[in-house]
Structure formats: C-alpha cells, structure tokens
Amino acid sequence: MSRPRSFNTEALVVRSTELGEADRLLTLLTPAYGKLQVSARGVRKATSKLGGHLDLLTRSSLTLSQGQSLDTITGAEAVETFMALKADLRALSKALYLLELADAFHPLGSPNPPAYDLLLETLRVLESTADHELALRFCELRLLDLCGFLPQLAQCVQCQEKLLPGGHFLSPAAGGVLCPACKAPFADAAPISVEALKVLRYLATNLLAAAMRVNVGPPLQRELAALLSNLLRYTLERELRSAAFLRTIAQQWPKAEGLAASAP
Amino acid sequence: MTTNEFLPAAAPVARLIQELHKLPGVGTKTAQRLTYYLVRMPEEEARALAQAIIAVKERIILCSQCQNLTETDPCPICTDPARDQTAICVLEEPLDVLALERTRCYKGLYHVLHGVISPINGIGVEELKIRELLVRLKGDTVQEIVLATNPNLEGEATAMYVHRLVSPLVPRVTRLARGLPVGGDLEYADQVTLTRAFQGRNEM
Numbered sequence: 067m068s069r070p071r072s073f074n075t076e077a078l079v080v081r082s083t084e085l086g087e088a089d090r091l092l093t094l095l096t097p098a099y100g101k102l103q104v105s106a107r108g109v110r111k112a113t114s115k116l117g118g119h120l121d122l123l124t125r126s127s128l129t130l131s132q133g134q135s136l137d138t139i140t141g142a143e144a145v146e147t148f149m150a151l152k153a154d155l156r157a158l159s160k161a162l163y164l165l166e167l168a169d170a171f172h173p174l175g176s177p178n179p180p181a182y183d184l185l186l187e188t189l190r191v192l193e194s195t196a197d198h199e200l201a202l203r204f205c206e207l208r209l210l211d212l213c214g215f216l217p218q219l220a221q222c223v224q225c226q227e228k229l230l231p232g233g234h235f236l237s238p239a240a241g242g243v244l245c246p247a248c249k250a251p252f253a254d255a256a257p258i259s260v261e262a263l264k265v266l267r268y269l270a271t272n273l274l275a276a277a278m279r280v281n282v283g284p285p286l287q288r289e290l291a292a293l294l295s296n297l298l299r300y301t302l303e304r305e306l307r308s309a310a311f312l313r314t315i316a317q318q319w320p321k322a323e324g325l326a327a328s329a330p
Numbered sequence: 331m332t333t334n335e336f337l338p339a340a341a342p343v344a345r346l347i348q349e350l351h352k353l354p355g356v357g358t359k360t361a362q363r364l365t366y367y368l369v370r371m372p373e374e375e376a377r378a379l380a381q382a383i384i385a386v387k388e389r390i391i392l393c394s395q396c397q398n399l400t401e402t403d404p405c406p407i408c409t410d411p412a413r414d415q416t417a418i419c420v421l422e423e424p425l426d427v428l429a430l431e432r433t434r435c436y437k438g439l440y441h442v443l444h445g446v447i448s449p450i451n452g453i454g455v456e457e458l459k460i461r462e463l464l465v466r467l468k469g470d471t472v473q474e475i476v477l478a479t480n481p482n483l484e485g486e487a488t489a490m491y492v493h494r495l496v497s498p499l500v501p502r503v504t505r506l507a508r509g510l511p512v513g514g515d516l517e518y519a520d521q522v523t524l525t526r527a528f529q530g531r532n533e534m
Contacts, residue, residue: 081450082482086355112511118520122483144520152483155490159449162487166450308449319494 072131075099076145078185080165082122084110092120092139093169094128095185100177101169104130104137119144123152123161125186146186151193159315160198161189163308164205170302171213181212187274195278199287200269204277206294207269215301218242219267234258236293238300256296262289343369395466397442397459399424407440414438416473420463420492422446422480430478438476441466446484447491455491463492467499474502481508 080101081093088110094102109117119126119142129141151161168185172178188205192198210216221228223242235244235255243263249255265286269277282290299305339347343365350361368376392398393405396418400406407413407427417438421427427440443458466472475496479485489505497503509527510519519527 083451113513115515115518118523121522144522147520147522149522149525152486153490155487155494158483158487158490162449169450307452311447311449311454314455 069132074129076127078125079120079122080169095168095182097179097182098177100175101172104139106139116142123148148189148193156315156319157192159312160202161192163312164188166306166308171209181209184208191274200278200282203290203294204269204274222248224248238297261286396440397462398427398440415471418472419476419478421478446479446488448484472500475500477505
C-alpha cells in the first residue's frame with residue numbers, strides 16, 4: 067500500500083536501536099502498511115515528548131511523514147503499554163521472543179493484518195495468564211499458517227494417505243507429517259506423538275481462547291516446543307536470538323511468580 | 331566504502347576520509363570536510379590529536395572493581411577514601427558515570443554493566459558485567475545497590491534481572507525514580523510516565 071506524504075497509523079514497536087546523537091531507529095508493525103522502519107528524532111532526550119510513547123512493546127497511535135530514505139515520526143500517543151508484561155521478567159522474556167518472531171516473519175512492507183492481530187491477542191493473553199507456553203505455541207503455529215507455511219497435519223504429506231494410529235514423523239523439509247513408509251528420504255524427520263499431533267491440529271483450527279483451555283502436561287509441552295522450534299528454524303533459516311534469553315530466564319526462574327510485587 | 335570512490339583525492343587523504351567516515355554520526359561529506367581541515371591544521375595540533383587517540387587505546391583499561399574506563403586500576407573513584415563504600419550505583423555505560431558525577435549528589439561507588447539485556451539484538455546476560463558485580467558483594471560491606479539503568483524496556487528488564495540476583499546479598503536494593511522530567515509538559519507525558527510519577531508522589 068503506497069503511503070501518502072503524511073499519514074496516521076497505529077503501530078506496535080517491535081525493535082528499537084540507537085541512531086545518531088539522540089534518535090532511535092524503530093521497527094514498527096502496522097495493520098495497514100505492514101512492517102516499517104522509521105526514525106524517531108530526539109526520543110533519547112529526557113524531555114522528549116514522544117519518547118515515552120515509543121518504547122518497545124508499546125502500541126501507539128502515530129503520525130508519520132515520509133522522508134527520503136526513512137519515514138519520521140512526528141506525533142505519537144501510546145494506546146496500549148502492556149505494563150503488567152513489562153513488570154514480570156518471565157512474561158517479558160516471552161513477549162520479546164514474540165516480537166522477534168513477528169519481526170522475522172514480516173518482510174518490510176506487505177501488510178498482514180491477521181498476523182498483527184494475532185500478535186496483539188497473544189501478548190494480551192501473556193499479560194493476563196500465568197501459563198504462557200501454549201499461547202506461545204499457538205502464536206508460532208498460526209504465524210506459520212498466516213505466512214503460508216502451515217505444515218500438513220491431516221494426512222501424510224508424501225503419499226497423501228490417511229494417517230493410521232501411531233509411529234508418525236514430522237519433517238519441516240517435507241512440510242508436514244509423514245507416515246513410517248514415507249519417512250526415509252527426509253533426514254530431519256522427527257517422531258511426533260499422537261497427542262502432540264492432535265494438539266497441533268487443534269491449535270491450527272481453533273481460536274486462542276479455546277486453545278488456552280487445552281490441558282497439556284509438561285512432557286507434551288516440551289515435545290510441542292521442540293517440534294515448533296524445528297519448524298521455525300527451517301522456515302526462517304536461522305535461530306531466533308531471543309530464544310537463548312528465554313531459556314536463561316526459564317532456567318533461573320523455574321516457577322511463575324509476580325516479580326512486580328517484589329520490585330523496589 | 332572502498333578507496334576507489336575517492337580516486338580524485340591523493341591516497342593518504344582518501345585513507346583519512348575513509349577512517350573518519352567510520353566514526354558514528356560522520357557521513358561522507360563531514361568526513362571530507364574534517365579531512366581537509368586536518369590537512370590545513372598546524373602539524374603540532376595534528377600530532378596532539380593523533381597522540382590523544384593512541385593514548386586512549388594504549389592506556390585506558392577497565393577498572394577491575396567498577397568496570398569503568400580508567401588509566402589506573404583500581405580507578406580514582408574506587409580508591410577515593412571520601413566516597414561511601416557501602417553503596418554501589420549500577421549503570422549501563424561509562425557515559426552514565428559522567429552524568430551522575432555532574433549532579434554531585436551521589437557519593438558512593440559505581441558499577442558499569444557495559445550494555446543492557448537486549449534479547450532481540452542478541453545481547454544476553456552473559457555479555458554484561460553482572461558476574462563482576464556479584465563478586466563485589468561478597469562480604470558485608472555493601473549496604474545498598476542503586477539500579478540506575480535507563481527507564482526504557484531494556485533498562486527495566488536489566489534492572490529486574492539484577493535485582494533478583496543481588497537482593498539476597500544486599501539489605502537494600504533501590505531503583506532511580508521514574509516520572510516527569512524537569513522542563514517537561516504534563517500534557518505530553520505518556521501513561522506509563524504519568525502513572526509512575528503519580529505512584530511516586532511526595533509529601534510537600
């Protein structure tokens with residue numbers, strides 16, 4: 067969608083790096099214009115009018131004006147600040163992972179409104195519940211879906227036969243589930259349990275609220291996390307950098323707790 | 331940028347333009363202007379500049395205590411007997427030490443982390459000088475840690491992380507107040523800043 071000289075949009079700040087003396091280079095996700103890279107002038111100064119409205123993980127209503135190489139933010143007002151997420155390091159590490167995930171799946175431009183809504187919806191769930199894992203899996207799988215990479219889960223992706231109970235494999239290279247007979251040519255085929263397959267099918271076809279009601283034990287959670295991590299690595303052709311931080315926090319803070327209450 | 335782009339200039343001039351262009355905030359035009367200024371500069375001034383650059387590279391090290399940039403180890407702040415040895419202020423960058431020293435309201439020690447947790451940019455807890463801070467907390471000298479990272483998401487995340495690690499070791503962990511800046515305008519303040527300012531309101 068071509069942009070007028072000056073335009074308004076809402077946007078979620080997904081990446082922020084320092085630029086020049088007091089500016090920031092922001093990566094924004096917007097519903098109508100897709101991913102934008104814009105400059106925010108002077109926002110690192112203490113008296114900046116815009117700075118507080120343009121922190122990472124903040125949804126703001128923005129006015130931008132087109133520049134020669136970068137658009138510039140001329141007005142900003144925070145709409146949703148996710149304060150509860152920002153006060154809990156465990157939830158925050160997951161939110162940052164989602165931001166990087168969404169950033170990786172969006173090429174510059176090319177709007178994808180359902181993916182934008184999915185990200186916001188998942189962030190809101192992270193903010194309101196203590197158990198986040200299934201929400202992350204939901205978001206990962208649906209992002210794959212919305213960007214055209216949903217693995218085939220209904221039948222064997224190779225022979226197209228209906229899957230018989232037991233002994234299946236998931237191969238990111240093949241693009242879905244394989245029956246034992248078709249597994250051989252795919253080196254990355256990893257076993258997938260019947261339960262994991264069922265949960266993935268359920269996540270792929272239901273709403274987030276319904277998905278959050280599924281009861282999944284820790285071993286199955288780990289299996290799902292590993293399966294999706296393989297799919298994402300194959301699709302994005304790289305490891306997400308914030309995944310390492312996610313693991314550090316999960317190891318050091320094994321249990322959920324309100325950090326906000328203990329913060330000074 | 332390759333040297334070929336500056337073919338009209340003599341080779342040493344082109345090389346200096348290229349080197350200056352690597353500095354932050356210096357574009358091609360600025361680099362060219364600075365270069366021609368340096369060419370016309372008296373030789374002793376140019377030498378002084380060159381020597382100053384060499385000196386910071388050769389003589390500046392990190393203080394083994396506070397990790398700030400220093401010529402002597404431990405640094406003058408860490409060895410100053412007049413300073414309060416029971417308080418450590420944790421900062422992101424060496425430049426933040428200068429900012430706090432200008433206020434003259436803090437008389438304790440510092441600890442520079444050299445960055446903030448920024449998972450999206452690949453900076454995790456291992457890249458920061460957090461382990462060095464924990465080493466300084468052995469023994470019971472330190473009574474207060476002041477977390478003075480920037481009041482943005484990454485600074486807050488770092489403060490939360492450090493807080494969790496140091497709170498069992500120090501009686502008091504504090505965070506710089508977040509609220510309205512002097513010379514600011516209430517009308518333009520965002521919700522988070524105003525909420526924080528309200529929560530931290532003081533008796534007059």
